[in-house]
Amino acid sequence: MTALQSRAFSPGRFARTAYRVREGSGELSPFCRVALIGDRLVAALRLTPINVGDRSGALLLGPLAVDPDEAGRGYGRRLVAEFFDIARAEGIAVVVLVGDMAYYGRFGFAPVPPGQIRLPGPVDPARLLAAELQPGALAGFRGLVARAA
Numbered sequence: 001m002t003a004l005q006s007r008a009f010s011p012g013r014f015a016r017t018a019y020r021v022r023e024g025s026g027e028l029s030p031f032c033r034v035a036l037i038g039d040r041l042v043a044a045l046r047l048t049p050i051n052v053g054d055r056s057g058a059l060l061l062g063p064l065a066v067d068p069d070e071a072g073r074g075y076g077r078r079l080v081a082e083f084f085d086i087a088r089a090e091g092i093a094v095v096v097l098v099g100d101m102a103y104y105g106r107f108g109f110a111p112v113p114p115g116q117i118r119l120p121g122p123v124d125p126a127r128l129l130a131a132e133l134q135p136g137a138l139a140g141f142r143g144l145v146a147r148a149a
């Protein structure tokens, strides 16, 4: 999965703030999804359970990595849609990510109101996005993001 992420992202990816939340969590959560063609990994979506302030029930989405040779063929969309169905069934309330509104807006993500949710490092506020899986849930999630134990 790491090789795929290296192909999909620039080498600077380890410096990104979202990685600070995930670092040290070698384990994949039950929400993670992959797409295979035969035995070739072509897309991978990672989800990390997080607390926001003192609230659990949220996930940090990312990275979503699609093999550049397979980009634009719906793998990203399908992995996110599958994950949303599972997360909803599991009672997840909110999904947070750092990414492009131009891509993630189609899944119901929108910018987090300024200052409501903080990551342990600098983030462009326009790229800090959240999706509610339960209507109105985002209002209850305030404060610093930390990986859930």
Ligand SMILES: CC(C)(COP(=O)(O)OP(=O)(O)OC[C@H]1O[C@@H](n2cnc3c(N)ncnc32)[C@H](O)[C@@H]1OP(=O)(O)O)[C@@H](O)C(=O)NCCC(=O)NCCS
Binding pocket: 008, 009, 064, 065, 066, 067, 070, 071, 072, 073, 074, 075, 076, 077, 078, 098, 099, 100, 102, 103
């Ligand atoms: C971004 C990425 C995850 C999309 O996955 P994918 O499987 O190629 O995308 P899908 O086939 O599901 O969706 C394709 C649609 O997304 C759009 N799209 C792809 N990347 C986009 C981006 N960075 N911004 C806006 N739209 C984007 C395409 O134009 C296409 O739009 P259409 O449905 O209107 O034709 C993938 O290309 C990737 O890993 N890129 C490298 C990492 C990256 O740039 N991530 C940025 C997101 S944080």
